[in-house]
Amino acid sequence: MFPTNMPDPRPVPHKETTIQELATWLRRLPPSCGPVRLIGVDGHAGSGKSTFAGQLAAALDRAPVLHLDDIANHDELFGWTGRLLSQVIEPLGRGEPAEYAPYDWHARRFGAPRHLPPAPVALVEGVGAGRRALRPHLAALLWMEVAPEESWTRGRRRDGEEQRDFWAGWVLAERRHFAEDPSRPFADLLVRQLEEGYEVLPGPATTVGPDQPFTHGDGPTAVC
Numbered sequence: 001m002f003p004t005n006m007p008d009p010r011p012v013p014h015k016e017t018t019i020q021e022l023a024t025w026l027r028r029l030p031p032s033c034g035p036v037r038l039i040g041v042d043g044h045a046g047s048g049k050s051t052f053a054g055q056l057a058a059a060l061d062r063a064p065v066l067h068l069d070d071i072a073n074h075d076e077l078f079g080w081t082g083r084l085l086s087q088v089i090e091p092l093g094r095g096e097p098a099e100y101a102p103y104d105w106h107a108r109r110f111g112a113p114r115h116l117p118p119a120p121v122a123l124v125e126g127v128g129a130g131r132r133a134l135r136p137h138l139a140a141l142l143w144m145e146v147a148p149e150e151s152w153t154r155g156r157r158r159d160g161e162e163q164r165d166f167w168a169g170w171v172l173a174e175r176r177h178f179a180e181d182p183s184r185p186f187a188d189l190l191v192r193q194l195e196e197g198y199e200v201l202p203g204p205a206t207t208v209g210p211d212q213p214f215t216h217g218d219g220p221t222a223v224c
Contacts, residue, residue: 022189022200023059026121032139034093036118040134041125041191042183043144045174046155048193052144053125060121068126070102073110077170078177081133089137092118127174130183143187143203148174 029037041053050067057063066088071080088098097117101110116122124134130141146154156167178184187203 019055019059029139033089033137034095034118036092037121037139038137039123040129040138040141041123042130044148044151045127046151047144047146049125049144052191053123057123063121063123064116064119066116066124068128073103074108077173078128088116128177130186131181135186140188141186142189142191143184145190145192
């Protein structure tokens with residue numbers, strides 16, 4: 001059930017929550033970047049962000065999705081904030097289409113420009129989608145609730161032996177990024193993948209109060 005009588009509604013989590021219900025809730029949020037409700041989907045590499053974002057985009061009538069893998073590159077695994085702001089956030093904030101050059105990780109160069117329209121809802125998914133420079137422009141931040149080691153194991157299995165050296169460097173870079181600029185403590189919702197579908201829970205940003213301290217880490221909390 002998603003309450004509708006509040007200006008900033010928060011979903012009541014339950015295991016039967018559907019992606020369609022989540023999409024309905026997101027549509028009701030106020031715009032955050034010009035006319036756009038920009039939704040961040042963050043989590044560790046290999047946590048299922050792209051798959052989830054694809055399903056959510058479909059439920060949002062094929063909402064546009066910006067993959068941060070298209071913004072980052074080998075030399076700037078996390079140093080892409082300036083380009084993201086200038087190429088995507090600023091145009092959307094003016095109600096204009098964004099234009100960015102996606103990076104080809106095999107050819108090691110940026111490709112032909114792509115356009116991202118100022119749709120009512122747009123998704124930005126990838127490691128660092130909830131970084132502090134981007135959060136002011138987000139209508140909501142979703143965090144994929146998968147432990148880092150499990151996520152990285154999935155990612156290594158997905159990418160195969162040829163990416164072994166890249167993953168070794170990536171894990172170090174990701175640890176450093178989240179230590180300096182954590183996302184999970186600021187997530188509005190936590191998304192857990194079930195055998196079928198997803199479970200959506202309130203995130204630290206909606207549950208932490210003055211008498212509920214939390215640590216600035218990006219690992220999932222222990223479930224008792």
